[in-house]
Structure formats: structure tokens, C-alpha cells
Amino acid sequence: MRVVLTRPRPEARRWARALAARGHEVVLLPLIDIGPAPDPGALERAWAALPDRQAAMFVSGNAVQGFFAAAGGRAWPAATRAWSPGPGTSQALVAAGVAPARIDAPPAEAAQFDSEALWPVIESQLRAGLRVLLVRGAGADGRPAGRDWLAVRLQQAGVHVDTVAAYARRMPSVGAEDLAQAQRSAGDGSVWLFSSSESIANLRRLLPQQDWSRACAIATHERIAQAAREAGFGVVCPSRPAQADVVAALESFG
Incomplete structure (x- = not known):
């Protein structure tokens, strides 16, 4: 499974190692800078x-x-x-x-x-x-x-x-290559992982015209899940934020 990690970069790297160890392909796209x-x-x-x-x-x-x-x-x-x-x-x-x-x-x-x-x-x-x-x-x-x-x-x-x-x-500094990857990940079967409503708001600012209806997301709180739905994500799965729960939600897409 290809996973788009939107957490701040230091956190995203830790999650990337854990997900990669389970055989998932990880795309790092931090949408908040700390x-x-x-x-x-x-x-x-x-x-x-x-x-x-x-x-x-x-x-x-x-x-x-x-x-x-x-x-x-x-x-x-x-x-x-x-x-x-x-x-x-x-x-x-x-x-x-x-x-x-x-x-x-x-x-x-x-x-x-x-x-x-x-x-x-x-x-x-x-x-x-x-x-x-x-x-x-x-x-x-x-x-x-x-x-x-x-x-x-x-x-x-x-x-x-x-x-x-x-x-x-x-708002993070996002280059053209990252934006192109985000657009591809809107319809290629990737699963987006959101742990903040602000990251979704930043994504919408970066790609205001993007159609997310074919995209899937896991959100670590119902408020975040609602923000993803409002952004147009076609499938949104709420999850508890613990890594084991997120992994279980991710692998349910398989």
C-alpha cells in the first residue's frame, strides 16, 4: 500500500520507518512545518x-x-x-x-x-x-x-x-515535484494519513482546484475526518491515533 504521510517532517520520518517495515511504500508530504x-x-x-x-x-x-x-x-x-x-x-x-x-x-x-x-x-x-x-x-x-x-x-x-x-x-515550503506527487496521489490508490485538520486546510490552499473524489484518507479524529470529507475525499476512515490502530485501518484498505 502506498501511504502519503502529512505529519511534520520529524514525526513523518518515524512513521515512515514503521510503515516501511511492514512493507508499505511511503510518500513524505509534510503539510505543517513546526x-x-x-x-x-x-x-x-x-x-x-x-x-x-x-x-x-x-x-x-x-x-x-x-x-x-x-x-x-x-x-x-x-x-x-x-x-x-x-x-x-x-x-x-x-x-x-x-x-x-x-x-x-x-x-x-x-x-x-x-x-x-x-x-x-x-x-x-x-x-x-x-x-x-x-x-x-x-x-x-x-x-x-x-x-x-x-x-x-x-x-x-x-x-x-x-x-x-x-x-x-x-505552512510548509512545497516544491513543484511535491505538488505533482500530491496530484498523482489523488487518484492512484494512495491512502492519505491526516493527523491535523490544519494539514488538510494547507493542502486545499496548495491545490485549490484538485479533485479528491477518488482519494482515500485515514484521519486520527472525527473532526479531522470531517475536514477530509469537506475537502472532497471520496473515502475517509476515522482511526484512533495510536500507531497500531492507524496501521490496522490502513491495512483494512487492502
Whole structure:
């Protein structure tokens, strides 16, 4: 099976090795570029205030890596929880030195890994007046950007939410050869793997006239699957984001 990997390049390479080991042909077409935090000073201030936060919520492994790159030798505060939406982020936290006992995340058997699945796990920790740090990526304007579902729920519970951007998401530089490969992959039986709605939006900007009705996609969340359907992908298969689940979904196309 030919698979088009759209993740940022470092992640895509790791997935490419795993898929190639199972005999799949891999096309690397990163549709999001990950850059450094737009405001290093904001990260420094966030680290300085971290011991006074009940918890820090990390939206992704990229958020973990960007945040800890600014640690400056600091250790994770003993009284601060680390909230994670799923196993990939949890693994990144452990790799960064956070004790597993300090991490709250959805159970391994959760149908999806996102803020909604995390909420029942952390709700009992909350009380009015607590302060929580939300660590996420920045959009094209350099400001923290992303879904606000969890921030809204926390604020409704009387929790004060501070937000910091630990990395920047950017439109990648895509050459003519990559665009030609993308056009071929729209109708040659390739399966596209999407882990972000933003990657689909970037693809549509790059190829606004492309017909995707003959293309197949695996999406690692129902919101992402809906974005692929709206883009015109003919077959869209939602999957849990764990590698084993994605591989099973991919091989179901065979």
C-alpha cells in the first residue's frame, strides 16, 4: 500500500520507518512545518510561574518538546500536574522527565484521545481560584491558537487559564515535484494519513482546484475526518491515533 504521510517532517520520518517495515511504500508530504516558539520570553515567564500552577495542559508532543526546550535546567515542580490528551503526549512528557504519577491522561481504552476524553479524568481536581497553564502552538500571527473547548470548560469551573505558545505551526515550503506527487496521489490508490485538520486546510490552499473524489484518507479524529470529507475525499476512515490502530485501518484498505 502506498501511504502519503502529512505529519511534520520529524514525526513523518518515524512513521515512515514503521510503515516501511511492514512493507508499505511511503510518500513524505509534510503539510505543517513546526518552528520555534514566537516569544521565548513568554516561555521563560511560564516556567517561572509553573510552581504556582495546579496543572499544565499540553496539547501535543510538539508542545511538550517546545516547552521543555526552554526549561533552562529547571525540574518539573513537585506539586504541578501535567495534563495530556493522549499517549503520544504522555510519552513525550515522560521522556522530558515528568514522573508518570504526575501525568493525567485519558485511559488507554478511550475511544478518542482529546480534551473531551481528558475532562472526566481531571474534573475532580478543579475548584474555583486555581490557575492552569495551557501549552499549545501559535498560528500564523504568532499568537497561541487552537481549540478552546478545554479552556472554556475550565473557566466555567472558575479556574484561571494562562496560555503560552511553545512552538509555531507554519505552512510548509512545497516544491513543484511535491505538488505533482500530491496530484498523482489523488487518484492512484494512495491512502492519505491526516493527523491535523490544519494539514488538510494547507493542502486545499496548495491545490485549490484538485479533485479528491477518488482519494482515500485515514484521519486520527472525527473532526479531522470531517475536514477530509469537506475537502472532497471520496473515502475517509476515522482511526484512533495510536500507531497500531492507524496501521490496522490502513491495512483494512487492502
